[in-house]
Amino acid sequence: MTKLRIEIRIAHYPPYTSKYNPIEHRLFPHVTRACQGVIFTSLEFVKKLMAKTHTKTGLSVVVNVIDKVYETGRKVANGFKETMKIIFDEYLPKWNYRAVPTI
Structure with a gap:
C-alpha cells in the first residue's frame, strides 16, 4: 500500500449555518423542483428524477447511489493517529483543522 503523505484540511460548517453552503443554496432548490409533486416509488425512479435536473445556465446533476455498508463506531482509519498530527x-x-503526516 502506498502512502500519499499529503496534508488533509477539514473545514465544517458550524451548526445551523447550512444556508451559507453554496452547494445547498445553488443545487438543492433545482433538485427539489424536479421532484416536486411526485410520489417516490423506487430508488431508481428518484435517481432518474434527480438526474433530469438542469438549468438554463448549465447546471446538470450526476446521481450516484452508494450502497456500501459502512462500519459503525469506527472513528479513524487504523494507524491514523500514529502517523497524522492534528493541528487546530x-x-x-x-470546525477547522488539519491532519499533517508525521512520517
Whole structure:
C-alpha cells in the first residue's frame, strides 16, 4: 500500500449555518423542483428524477447511489493517529483543522 503523505484540511460548517453552503443554496432548490409533486416509488425512479435536473445556465446533476455498508463506531482509519498530527486552526478550531503526516 502506498502512502500519499499529503496534508488533509477539514473545514465544517458550524451548526445551523447550512444556508451559507453554496452547494445547498445553488443545487438543492433545482433538485427539489424536479421532484416536486411526485410520489417516490423506487430508488431508481428518484435517481432518474434527480438526474433530469438542469438549468438554463448549465447546471446538470450526476446521481450516484452508494450502497456500501459502512462500519459503525469506527472513528479513524487504523494507524491514523500514529502517523497524522492534528493541528487546530486559530479561527473556529472545533470546525477547522488539519491532519499533517508525521512520517
